[in-house]
Amino acid sequence: MNYWLLIIAMTGVVFTSRYLFLEPKLPLKLSDEALRVLSYSAPAVLSAVIGPLVFTHEGALITELANPYLIGAVTAVVLMLLTKNTLLTAVLSMTLFLIIN
Template sequence: MILLSIFAMAGLVFFSRYLFLEPKLPIKLNHTTQRLLAYSSPAILTAIWAPIVFIRDGDLAISPTNPYLLGALFAAVMVWKTKNVLWTTVVSMALFLILKLAVFV
């Protein structure tokens, strides 16, 4: 049953994306809908990373001993300065690993 659910969800996601990505299909979105959908990716990404960075054990964790917060701040500053997402990801993950395993044990 679980395997069937996984395949059903995968099919639903694939076909919902396929309808908008296949150029031969006559589905076109109006300008307002396209503008609104431009905000969906940043909103979903924020909903994923914000609880990870700011919440520890159900409480707000804004302190200099939070390696998640330090790694996120470093990544934000680095991507702003370098404009290189791949390099920022690799370096900030290494910094987070060092902070998590060596500094804040």
């Protein structure tokens, strides 16, 4: 496979998805309803990325509680709720994860 062609094609696909609706010539009016639905996009996306990383391994569900990803994730949630500090939460939970992994 030509890797450069792949890189160029991926660049095209990703940029198009990011740019498409920023284009004013695109006829599209967003209603308040649509904007309300869209306000849930970020939490939905981020959760959908986190879920499989924490609870699955190579396509199989992890049922054990002694799962470093789960322990790290719970720690991150608790730290974030307590401290409301993004940096502290990310650094501490990553450190804990690297120690127990």
